[in-house]
Amino acid sequence: EAGVTQFPSHSVIEKGQTVTLRCDPISGHDNLYWYRRVMGKEIKFLLHFVKESKQDESGMPNNRFLAERTGGTYSTLKVQPAELEDSGVYFCASSQGQGGLVFTEAFFGQGTRLTVV
Amino acid sequence: AQKVTQAQTEISVVEKEDVTLDCVYETRDTTYYLFWYKQPPSGELVFLIRRNSFDEQNEISGRYSWNFQKSTSSFNFTITASQVVDSAVYFCALSEGPFSSGSARQLTFGSGTQLTVLP
Numbered sequence: 507e508a509g510v511t512q513f514p515s516h517s518v519i520e521k522g523q524t525v526t527l528r529c530d531p532i533s534g535h536d537n538l539y540w541y542r543r544v545m546g547k548e549i550k551f552l553l554h555f556v557k558e559s560k561q562d563e564s565g566m567p568n569n570r571f572l573a574e575r576t577g578g579t580y581s582t583l584k585v586q587p588a589e590l591e592d593s594g595v596y597f598c599a600s601s602q603g604q605g606g607l608v609f610t611e612a613f614f615g616q617g618t619r620l621t622v623v
Numbered sequence: 624a625q626k627v628t629q630a631q632t633e634i635s636v637v638e639k640e641d642v643t644l645d646c647v648y649e650t651r652d653t654t655y656y657l658f659w660y661k662q663p664p665s666g667e668l669v670f671l672i673r674r675n676s677f678d679e680q681n682e683i684s685g686r687y688s689w690n691f692q693k694s695t696s697s698f699n700f701t702i703t704a705s706q707v708v709d710s711a712v713y714f715c716a717l718s719e720g721p722f723s724s725g726s727a728r729q730l731t732f733g734s735g736t737q738l739t740v741l742p
Binding site: 509515539541546547548549550551554562565595597599611612613614615616617619 | 627658660665666667668669670673714716728729730731732733734735
C-alpha cells in the first residue's frame with residue numbers, strides 16, 4: 507500500500523514567486539493535515555481537512571497560504587507570494603476517519619523542503 | 624494551550640550505549656495522546672508509539688522502551704544498546720482527544736532531539 511506522497515521533494519524559488527505543494531494521502535484516509543518545520547524548530551500544525559472540508563485552519567500563518575482539497579482526495583498548498591520566512595520543510599499527514607471517539611494515528615509523508623531566496 | 628518540551632537538542636552516544644530522550648508536556652485536557660516519531664535522514668516521519676492519558680503502563684518494544692509518568696507530565700523514550708541506524712531526529716508529540724465527530728485533532732510537536740550514534 508502506498509504511503510503519503512508529497513511533491514516536489516525540494517523547491518527553490520525566489521522571493522515573490524508562487525509555489526504549489528502537493529500531497530497525496532493514503533487511499534481512503536479522510537483526514538489530511540499540513541505541518542511545517544522552520545529552521546530546526548518544532549513542527550507546527552497548519553491545517554486539517556476532513557474529506558474536502560477544512561476542520562481547523564488555525565495554524566495557517568497568513569493569507570499568502572491557500573490550501574485546497576478538491577474532491578477529498580489529494581491536497582495542494584499554495585504560497586503566493588513567497589517570503590524568505592516561508593522557508594522550511596512542509597509535511598503532509600493523513601489518518602483514517604472513525605466514528606465515535608476513536609483515535610487513529612497519522613502517517614506522514616517525506617516532506618517538501620522549500621527554500622525561498 | 625498544549626506544549627511539548629524536548630530540552631535535549633542534540634545527543635551523541637557511542638554504539639551499544641543506552642540513551643534516554645526526554646519529553647515533558649503541558650495540557651489542560653484530561654484525555655490526550657502522546658506520540659514519538661522518528662525522522663531518519665531520508666526525511667519522512669516514522670510513527671513509533673502512541674499512548675493515551677489513561678494508560679500509564681510502560682511499554683517495551685525490542686530495544687525501545689517508553690516511560691509515561693502523569694505525575695511529572697513526562698513521556699521519556701529509552702533506546703537500549705543503541706546502533707548507528709538509530710541516528711535520527713526524534714520528535715515527541717501531544718494531541719487532545721478526538722473531535723466529537725471522530726476525526727483526529729492535530730499534533731503538537733516538540734522541537735526534536737538529534738541523536739547521533741557513533742560506531
